[in-house]
Amino acid sequence: MSPLKETVVVVPCSGIGKPFGSVSREAAYELCEELLPTRTRLVALAKLVLGEPGARDLVANHPAVSIDGCKQMCAAKMVRQSGGTVAREVAVLDVFRRHKDLKPEGIAELNEAGRKLARVLAEEVAESLGGTERPAKGASHA
Numbered sequence: 001m002s003p004l005k006e007t008v009v010v011v012p013c014s015g016i017g018k019p020f021g022s023v024s025r026e027a028a029y030e031l032c033e034e035l036l037p038t039r040t041r042l043v044a045l046a047k048l049v050l051g052e053p054g055a056r057d058l059v060a061n062h063p064a065v066s067i068d069g070c071k072q073m074c075a076a077k078m079v080r081q082s083g084g085t086v087a088r089e090v091a092v093l094d095v096f097r098r099h100k101d102l103k104p105e106g107i108a109e110l111n112e113a114g115r116k117l118a119r120v121l122a123e124e125v126a127e128s129l130g131g132t133e134r135p136a137k138g139a140s141h142a
Contacts, residue, residue: 007041008087008129009062011079013069014045019104019114020069020092026110026118027092027125028067035126036133040065048078059084065125066090088128095121 012028015021032042041062047055060083066075067090076089096102096117104114126132 007039007062008036009041009043009058009064009079009084010067011043011045011048011059011064011075012067013075013092015069017107018069019106019110020096022069022107022110023092023096023104023114023118023121024067024069024075026115027090027121030119030122031065031125035122036129038133039129045075045078048082051082056082063087065129067121067125068092088125090121090125092117092121095124 010028010032013021013024015024028042032040041058043055043058043064048059059079062084064079064084064086065088066073066079066086068075069092071091071093073089073091076086079086096104099117099120102113102117102120104117105111106114110118123132
């Protein structure tokens with residue numbers, strides 16, 4: 001996928017009570033707050049489900065990244081149903097399959113492995129969108 005230079009809307013899963021759903025949301029926060037804060041806008045899936053006009057307008061007018069925690073792919077489906085275009089569809093389970101050592105556990109608070117999986121996912125998405133705006137945590141500045 002070629003890098004996108006315009007604002008990208010990020011729509012994470014709302015799988016409350018499930019570790020992969022929590023990874024989805026944590027990855028979205030990492031992406032929007034830490035890695036690409038000026039190029040992304042976070043949109044809650046619930047706002048799309050409820051038809052909130054501001055959320056629907058954002059999705060309809062900007063490419064979207066959906067981050068889903070299960071095979072139902074609700075975030076991707078709601079972006080499309082809201083008139084948006086999914087530029088990148090990410091399934092947490094696919095990322096986990098490549099990083100089996102990062103088994104997420106916990107719901108209200110993810111374990112360390114779950115937080116690391118979320119970071120890996122966020123970094124992969126940021127890279128596919130043209131790279132991060134800020135150095136990775138712990139990286140030295142040249």
